[in-house]
Each structure stands twice: as C-alpha cells, then as structure tokens.
Amino acid sequence: MTQYWQQLMSEAQQMRRQLHSEPELGWQETDTAAAIRQQLDALSIPWRACANTGTLARLNPEGKGKHIALRGDIDALPINEQTSSPWKSNRAGCMHACGHDGHTAALLASAGWLKHVESQLDGPVTLVFQPAEEGGHGAREMINDGALESVDCIYGWHNWPAIEFGKLLCPDGIVMCGNGTFEIELQGVGGHASQPELCRDPILAASALVQALQQIVSRRLAPQQATVVSITSIDAHSAPTVIPERAVIGGSIRVSDTQARDQVNHLIESISHQVAASYDVGCKVKIMPRYHATINHASAAANVRNAWTALYDKESLDCKSLVPIMASEDFSYYLREIPGAFALIGANDGGTHHGHPCHSPYYDFNDRLLEPVTRLYSQLVGAPLPD
Known part of the structure; x- marks a missing residue:
C-alpha cells in the first residue's frame, strides 16, 4: 500500500x-x-x-x-x-x-x-x-x-x-x-502637438480620469469594504508630434459582493462621463462582469x-x-x-x-x-x- x-x-x-x-x-x-x-x-x-x-x-x-x-x-x-x-x-x-x-x-x-x-x-x-x-x-x-x-x-x-x-x-x-473588467474609450480631436488649442486632447482627459478612478476606493467607499479598482492599461498610440484622436483605458475591479460590484460599476461610469465632459471629449464605458x-x-x-x-x-x-x-x-x-x-x-x-x-x-x-x-x-x- x-x-x-x-x-x-x-x-x-x-x-x-x-x-x-x-x-x-x-x-x-x-x-x-x-x-x-x-x-x-x-x-x-x-x-x-x-x-x-x-x-x-x-x-x-x-x-x-x-x-x-x-x-x-x-x-x-x-x-x-x-x-x-x-x-x-x-x-x-x-x-x-x-x-x-x-x-x-x-x-x-x-x-x-x-x-x-x-x-x-x-x-x-x-x-x-x-x-x-x-x-x-x-x-x-x-x-x-x-x-x-x-x-x-x-x-x-x-x-x-x-x-x-x-x-x-x-x-x-x-x-x-468577485471581479470584473472595464474599458473606457475617450474620443477627442487630434491634431498637431504645436496647436493644442485646436485639439481636444484625449491623453489629458485619460490622465485626469485615471486619477479620479483610483480615488473610488479611498474616497467613495467605506474603509471596511473590501474593494480594489486597478487601471491596468492606457492605449493612446501616436507620433511624437501628433495629439491622437482616441485614448482607451482598461482596468479591473475586485469586490466582495454583488452590491459592492453594482456600486463600483456605477461610479466608474458616472465619473468617466463627468471627467470626459470637463475636457470636452466623448466617452464610452464598457463594463464586463466576470466572476462572483x-x-x-x-x-x-x-x-x-x-x-x-x-x-x-x-x-x-x-x-x-x-x-x-x-x-x-x-x-x-x-x-x-x-x-x-x-x-x-x-x-x-x-x-x-x-x-x-x-x-x-x-x-x-x-x-x-x-x-x-x-x-x-x-x-x-x-x-x-x-x-
């Protein structure tokens, strides 16, 4: 044996x-x-x-x-x-x-x-x-x-x-x-890097949005609530002298229950649209729930x-x-x-x-x-x- x-x-x-x-x-x-x-x-x-x-x-x-x-x-x-x-x-x-x-x-x-x-x-x-x-x-x-x-x-x-x-x-x-992922597309107006006033810079908006989203856990949720919001990618490829038309932010969330997931998803969508509006760029938010x-x-x-x-x-x-x-x-x-x-x-x-x-x-x-x-x-x- x-x-x-x-x-x-x-x-x-x-x-x-x-x-x-x-x-x-x-x-x-x-x-x-x-x-x-x-x-x-x-x-x-x-x-x-x-x-x-x-x-x-x-x-x-x-x-x-x-x-x-x-x-x-x-x-x-x-x-x-x-x-x-x-x-x-x-x-x-x-x-x-x-x-x-x-x-x-x-x-x-x-x-x-x-x-x-x-x-x-x-x-x-x-x-x-x-x-x-x-x-x-x-x-x-x-x-x-x-x-x-x-x-x-x-x-x-x-x-x-x-x-x-x-x-x-x-x-x-x-x-x-539980977890989920999200993708936020910011649509701006591209142009020459020497004329930012003629553009609507999606990179600038993305930078501000990353900062705002990372504050969901620290400022919008109770400290006792087990939650993570992580920005894991920013895609805004362009040439050195070109302000791009588009920037895409990707990220992941970790939540303890369905109620927390719904709350975090709502905040991601609301904050994204508000920040985008403040920089005069368009915004589309796609949230993909994964596991409970x-x-x-x-x-x-x-x-x-x-x-x-x-x-x-x-x-x-x-x-x-x-x-x-x-x-x-x-x-x-x-x-x-x-x-x-x-x-x-x-x-x-x-x-x-x-x-x-x-x-x-x-x-x-x-x-x-x-x-x-x-x-x-x-x-x-x-x-x-x-x-």
Whole structure:
C-alpha cells in the first residue's frame, strides 16, 4: 500500500512537469485533456468529456453515501515564462503561471489512490477536470454540461505563494472576491502637438480620469469594504508630434459582493462621463462582469479544516492571512449551485520560485504540495490512507 502511494507521488510529479512544459490556454486544452484521459484509462476509471476539453471521471458510482466532487483546473495563461527549470514551457507566450498543472496532477494522484481503495469508499466520487478557469467561465460551462448532476458537495483548492508552505486557509463564508473588467474609450480631436488649442486632447482627459478612478476606493467607499479598482492599461498610440484622436483605458475591479460590484460599476461610469465632459471629449464605458465572490458553505469549510488538522495539526491552519483574498475564482459558480468549500494552501517554502506570486513569469508550482493535497482529497471522501 505504501509502495503504491510512493509510486503515485512520483508519477504525479512527472505528470505535473509534463503538463507545465506543454501548457494550453483556456478552451484550447486538447493535449492536456488527452493526457488526463489517457491516465484515467490506464487506471480503468470511466470518464466522459464535459464542456469539450473538460473531463468528468466517476468512482464508486453505486455507492449509497454522500456524493462528493473534487475539482482541478487545467488551463494556462498567455505569459512568456522566465524561469530556467528543465520543465520550462516549450510553447512561446503560454505558461502555467498559476499552478493549474499542479492542481491537475494532484487530482490525478487522487484518482489513482481512490481507484486503489474504491471498494472502501462509502459514496460516489466525481473528479472534475475543468478547463478555462482563467476568465473563460469554464465552471459555468461544466455545470451546464451536467458536471454537478447528483453531486451533494464539492471541494477545490488553490496553491498560494503568499502563504507559508503547508498552511491552509479555508474560512466560513467569503474566501475570494468577485471581479470584473472595464474599458473606457475617450474620443477627442487630434491634431498637431504645436496647436493644442485646436485639439481636444484625449491623453489629458485619460490622465485626469485615471486619477479620479483610483480615488473610488479611498474616497467613495467605506474603509471596511473590501474593494480594489486597478487601471491596468492606457492605449493612446501616436507620433511624437501628433495629439491622437482616441485614448482607451482598461482596468479591473475586485469586490466582495454583488452590491459592492453594482456600486463600483456605477461610479466608474458616472465619473468617466463627468471627467470626459470637463475636457470636452466623448466617452464610452464598457463594463464586463466576470466572476462572483467565492463563498464557502460553513459546514463544508469546517470539513476541510477538520480533515487538514486530522492529517497534520491545528498549527497547520493559517490564522494570519486577511480574507477575502482579492483574487477571484470561477469555483464560485459551483458554490452558487451546491454546498462546498474552496481552500488556499501555502506554497512558499523559501524555494527559488515558490515565493513568486501567481501570474508571475518567474512562478513555478511547488511539487511538495502534491502529497498533502492528495491526502486531503482522500480524507474528504473518507478513503483510507497509507501509513
């Protein structure tokens, strides 16, 4: 039993590094899906495609106990990797910079172990290999294709480099914020840089608007309200002697609930039009809501914390990090449908790349997380563990 477990851990690390070297963007994960399905076939675990590149696998389907789902996300990001690891991405402009390669490998390791002890499982277990988490609403499409059919409870996790290695954060209630993006187009009158009086400068208006928008959080919202408004781009390309016709501002918001999102969206639109009018330029605002806040169900979150402390001890819980984390997760879709919980598990052990934040070109998943997460998933479904 112990020997097989060690074999699974070794294979999980190999798979993680293979996936890392061959990343694929959301809704393009054909090779990743094929690798997952090939391993499920080798384990004699039945599966079906879900939402195209997603995969659902089922264990102990006739079990009479609680039906639990375990989720891993599989997509990568449009980032050029800057690490020097032997398993560095071999696909330019695409990188597993958020650890989804590790999430997938941990779920495959769990698949191997749960198949090994399948006769001792109480209820059915569904393994959810989900595409397009990074802004592609993959969870929503998996649900639409029946991923949660007959499932009673779902669990997921994310590695988190900002937390000390092995510490688990899984609060009751909100754990990660909702998000959205926006685009503001300012239409001016272009012309020669020597004659600004004949122009209506969209760059000047954009500069003022950036300052105004960044004050939404500090001056228009209560200090206790967890909100972020970030301007992430200004596009007003022109020649050195030309005032352009147009400037486009892009940005992102992070909010704790729907009410806060609606309030921030209203302020972005109102402030944009007022600032534009003061500079006599036209204004169009486009707001794109993305994910809701990820809100844990209290009983499921307690299950995760209890399982983790049973494996390790109470000192392994993260009691220092402030919640909600301002990042977002489409696991929120699942939690709006059925009970469940989402945990963050610390990855930072001081290793060369394990302190870099997610979405950094220098990030790399900490392979030391594969075993504890496989133990956690096994514990959550009531599977026996090796000594």
